[in-house]
Amino acid sequence: MNLPVILSLLGIFPLMAKSEVSAQGRNVQYCSINHHHEIGSIGVVVDQSSRVGKEQKIGVEMAVHDFNRESHCSKVDLHIQDSQGNSARAASAVTEVVNKKQARVIIGSLTLQEATLLWELDKVPKHIPIISTAQMSTSLPLLPSDRSLPFIGMSTDINIQMQCIAAIVGHFRWRKVIAIYEHSNSFSADTGLVTHLSDSLRAIESVVEHHMAFHPVGSEPNPKEFIEEQLRKLKGKSVKVFTVLQSSLEFAMVLFEKAKELGMLDRGYVWIVSDDVASLLDSVKSSFILEYMQGIIGLKTTYSETSHSFQAFERRFRRKYRSEYPEEEKFSSPSIYALRAYDSTLAVAMALQNVKGKVNSSGLVDSILSCNFDGLAGKISFKNGALLQNPVYQVVNVIGKSYRPVALWSPEFGFSKAPIEHDGMVTNSGNGLREDLGQIYWPGAELKVPKGWTLGESGKPLRIGVPANGAFHYFVNVTFEQSRNETAITGFSIQVFEAAVSHLPYHLPHVLVPHYGSYDQLVSEVHNKNLDAAVGDIGIVVDRYKIADFTQPYLETGVVMVVTVKPDVTKTRLMVLKAFALKMWILLAALSVFTGAVIWLNEHANNNPEFRGPFPQNIGAMLWFSVTILSFAQRESIRSNLSRLVLATWLFVTVVVTTCFTAAVTSWMTVPKIEPSIVDIDYLLGTDAPVGCNNNSYIGRFLTNVLHFKPENVRRIGSISDYPEAFQRGTIKAAFLAAPHAKVFLAKYCKGYTEAGSKFKLGSFGFVFQKGSPLADDISGAILKITLTGTIDQMEKRMLSSLNCSSSAGEDNQGPSKIGTEPFFFLFLVSGSLLVVAFVNAVARLLERHCSIFDCIQASLINRRAGRWALLLLTRCFTKFGTRNLRVPIMHRHSRI
Template structure:
């Protein structure tokens, strides 16, 4: 407004915001079209003034860089602090931009604190100290200074250090406005900022033009401020200002003589394209076309170290390997970014007091001592996990007498800090609360009564062996009988002839069937037969003993089967089913499994289920799998699981959204699981069971081939060897049989191959037992090479 009085204003360069520029034009204080060049990062409104030009990076880019830092170190929530740029603006756009950027990394702004501009405060020290005390009482320890003047930043860090907020577990992040001025800060300011991380706009500082500018800048600065010569290095804002003045001067010079002078200056300014001290100067719309690159810096000692880079052109994450960071308090371990606050108040952790299964959470009251005791499997798991936390966690367990959903809602509205119990992890609950890693797998199962299995009593003995075992026994018995018969026929009937083959086949079949009584009816004369029969009796004795054992077990163990096998049967018959009315199961049966609400009976105690089954009030009960284990362990006689298991999320502990405890407890649960502690606790919980492991709903496994494979191989090998020896002797004594076999097979399609294979077999085994003698017969020598024509002649002759 003061400049307007001179009527010589051609452009304005400074740290104006789009909001301020809009006010100026709205009140018609400046001629339309005069360029306003801003050199500080600002939040651009949806419709900025048409003549507003932004020389620095947009504030959205700055918020994205902050989010990249937070996401890299995996902090879940932050506290945003900023100083208002003037007494009119609210700067709420910065919080929105930061929240949107953090959302990509599953983080959020838990608190934000706005300070008036420090120049408008009569006593800024007291205000800063009061607000920092309020922040210290909160759990979050990740503080982000998103907008600030250098004077306010110096005061903020001075008070934070005095109040112990620059110690271990704290994180401070500063934006470009502060980080880019570190070279201009005194040692007293940087000593209060030890461990702070931030980002600053990167620029080339080794060019000839920059060195020349730096010398001139330091000379002028030291002449005006001789006491600050040590801190006279130009910042990025000095370079941007120089480039802005250069671009504006060129635009004014190129617009000389133009009737519409202001509009021409704006057009030439937006058409700028040159390499300035701060980087490439060209515009896209009213913003710089070149995307910035930020250096991630860490304040250490009197200076700072560069630890990483970030740029929107490289994606969301930090670029390259992040260097070592020295955090507030001097440690190199990444701070967890939260604490229990200055009050150290114990967390209020709810436990379900009306659960149907008190094995997981049991709430008991001692009237004599006026004390409440809380125990159970879930409580034991939580306590084991807390012991593994790298810090002390004070908490108190509070009985909750409502439903599980109401308990989760209490965590959501922050009347409770967390909840511990047999709480199922579900998607609809995840909208309101955070869950830990599941400490126990879960699924919805159906439990029904058992009934005797009478459908297979008549042929129960057949189930002692599997079908392949019965088939193999029959085949081996027949083959063994055949081998013994054949051997005895050859040994006891020297006149055995091919003409009597049909007669002997009948006796062979009868002999095979009556093999068990053969030794009593007939005398075994051949040693080979004795060998085969001994092997067969040995195998039969072992198989019979195993058969007796299995059948005895089947007869003595009660054979039971589920009374109901499928959920569809329950739905089809409109059967009444039971479930815990205090849990989600009632809703799941209606919405997911489509049971009618009137067919669901709510049962709130484990002891009420047996009577409900006995009285016929319910046909089946639905439990989550861990509850089903407890029920079947306590009532093992007469009940069993049936049907499919409907997969669920498992049991987990409940925390407030964004609570860092959820991540720490999850890590501790994994450690407890890997150590085997949870398995030990589960065995202890189920140790009350007196159920025998033999009680079941099936007859047990039938015996198959595997246990007897070695025996049958021995028996088969002996029988096969005796069979081959007997065949060789038959061929030696009665060569006419070979002619008979060849004549019989010649009429079939396989005559050629059968004759060939039989001849080869005779060559191999006959020579072994003929002791070098040739086979003699009514015809001259038989060619054992498998001559088909000779076989035909033999067949015709016979």
């Protein structure tokens, strides 16, 4: 079909050149004399009691008139039936135009389910194609591959409209909506609308909190009373975002009239209407809009309103509409429904002309699906039995006596304010968000974006539970003030919550309620809706997260182990002496004495004149004697090589020990060490040591279920002040605390305790709200704000600095870490071995020189005990050496004793 014919069929033939008009006029005159050739009849079934049905009727009649006038002697007949908004009446009307009027094509607002039922019941022959102007509620191909059911959709997928609604909801961060829709009186159910919306909202983390279906206005004996009754139920809901998914204009007008009377169009409410209503706003009286529809947001399918074809069609449409419906004379502008009816009829007429009267339905369907032209409503081309072109919605805001555009939205690009041409259609230029949306006037003349929910019709403040039995009252402290006769609730967690509430864009009335059960019970109270929320040092763990919503954590935490420490040895008066263990000091003293004695013996045995003094008779004298000998040996020459070896070994050992002693003392003096008494949990598990945790805390389950402590070894501690006493008595060897609690404990008891082992990432602190509560997201956003500004860090520093550090009760129970003999064992072994060898050598030489074998044997027989014999023998020999009377017999001296 050539361009002039298409343009003339679109109703703009008066704008064509005069020569073309004259030629067309001659054709019209010729055909009027010789009669048009009828190429088929079209059956149309619409609800003529509704505004949409009236517009569709006018649109279809105009399309047939234009085609018959410009089709060069081809003619189509038109048979219109009124469905009266009822599926049964629609089926009867379809049967009548097919059987009695011999309609070859049916155009109407029939759904796929209704058309299928008509074909299956043989009410309509399967070769009769049905062109549906109803919204398509499926994204599957509408036309089967075998084309046994020739169903063609002339409207867009309803899923796209639901996505647009979800985009608006997600843009303003509303987390719950209430869906309202009117039954269409069709054979099919309308619950698919809610399903499609729920799927779209799920993508932006929102949900349909409640949905309500209404019967058509004409089916209720008193529709206003019924709608008012249902709206009262919805008014009591906390959610204040309403979206009208499907509605006739008549139902929408009654709905908003009653909503206004009930105060549901006041400040704080949000109303979003679908294309069903928004596209008909031009036909609503301005007085009604001004009174009952202020602040509503609507989705309006866009089309070119500036083209010559549309302007010509609009003028003719208004004249015809006014003549047929004079009572609506002032509100006769065409909507998208009139344009689609016109385009649908034109496509069918052109297809009938192409098949030239052939009865074969396959050829007729193929001809319809092959249409490709720019219609009044947009590009007319098909894919899988539905319109190929995705719609572009104009988001409008009702204000004053009419509405104004806010933004454009399309599934490809999202929101935008700047329209561009895309494949012949007006579309948007980007995926902008808030910056691309104009100022919106909300119900109640509110400019601030509504939060989308309220506390309910009663306006009662939120009941927020706080833990009254927490072990660390620095986070939540519940006290009763007798002077004021009221309960005071303070603490770090309360301060954080109040700071977050102050950053909300709205006032949040609330009251804090003490809860004297466990933390798990507190969360359960929120889940059971006995409390609206819970605030405190509440850990976010899996069991609690399943039944409640948590805010963004306000303190990152984990589970840490706190144990006693080994005290700082630099604060001990005898720190130097405590560097070595007592055994070490004794061994050093014994080694020095023995070394001095051995050197004296060896030198005396070698007749060194410098070593001829008497041997001491007691321990004190022996110690002084050894020191003197060692000092003298370093100054004087030593004749015995064995003595030199013993002395060199002793000096080497002394240097090594002295160096270690100096290093240890220096380290303690300069860098005092705080060492934990227990390093890790393996020692606790291996020794069955008892451990402690907060009473009514999730950490107890963590210790038994995850770390595998025996339940009888887990002690429940009721207060922060009970931990030191438990450590002192040995009731617990370690305490497992949440990281913020551990900070407070170590700040209060800064001496004698420290963290040890690894930190387990578990249980950040957050606030609790009921599942799906939009307040959780708002408070989370406020927590992020005060976190970025450093407010929470400042609060935490003030809390920790306010604690008075006190020493722990068990601080001095353990002694300092001392150096024992083990590191020097090898040196002592070598030195001791040399001393024994040197001693044996010296004694042997002395005995050989001064004692006969007979005297030694006689002395040993007198005293049979080996130890006493040795001591007596040594004493006699040394005495004799000291008095220089070496030749006196041993027996004689013994007899004198």
